Amino acid sequence: MATNNTLGNLFGRSPIRPIQEHMQIAEEAAQLLPQLIQATIDDDWERASEIHKAIVSAEREADKLKRSVRKNLPKSLFMPVARTDLLELIGIQDHVANTAEDVAVLIMGRKMRFPEKLEPAILDLTAACVATVQQALKAIQELDELLEVGFLGREVKLVESMLKELDKLEAKTDKKAVIVRRGLFKLEADLPPVDVMFQYRVLALLSAIADDAEKVGDRLQILMAK
Secondary structure (H helix, E strand, O other): OHHHHHHHHHHOOOOHHHHHHHHHHHHHHHHOHHHHHHHHHOOOHHHHHHHHHHHHHHHHHHHHHHHHHHHHOOOOOOOOOOHHHHHHHHHHHHHHHHHHHHHHHHHHHHOOOOOHHHHHHHHHHHHHHHHHHHHHHHHHOOHHHHHHOOOOOHHHHHHHHHHHHHHHHHHHHHHHHHHHHHHHHHHHHHOOHHHHHHHHHHHHHHHHHHHHHHHHHHHHHHHHHO
16 A cells, blocks of 8 residues: 555656656756856855755755656556656656766866856856756656647647757757867866866766757657657
């Protein structure tokens, strides 16, 4: 009886709700990154530490929910969605939270600051990454509606338009990342080599967040096509 209650509390009437909640938590982790970058620019490491802790907390919450879904997702779903597809979707979503934490840990571990000339560009890039994740969340929030209409009709067209916008946002992020990397390349001769190496690593991780957000959309597109 306790097991049934656990399943009911976790999934309610639909197994989609916890997957949507998981993406919401991943987005919350990502959206803290611009604040973290700004705190480093302001040389406010106390504030940066608070933000870092919040990102780590969000990642842990996302990981806990992911494990609960994997453990409790019913093996027989009376829906046009395979259990394996939902598990793969939540795994991709989890990369967003994990990578946001990786960025925060790296920045805090080295008390990293980008060169002053690059600060506007790195803030712009980070904001673009977050916008991409937010767009992926918007699309995932429509998944329950898609199921209700059997992946047909107006709702499908709405989500398809969201996914097209998601692709555009990810492409914009790529372009902004190129701008920052080029700027860093011009300055790297005058910077400590180890610092430069880790700065490139942070840039790669930020780009990975946007890539993972796009992959969430790609997985949703696959679900719609089945």
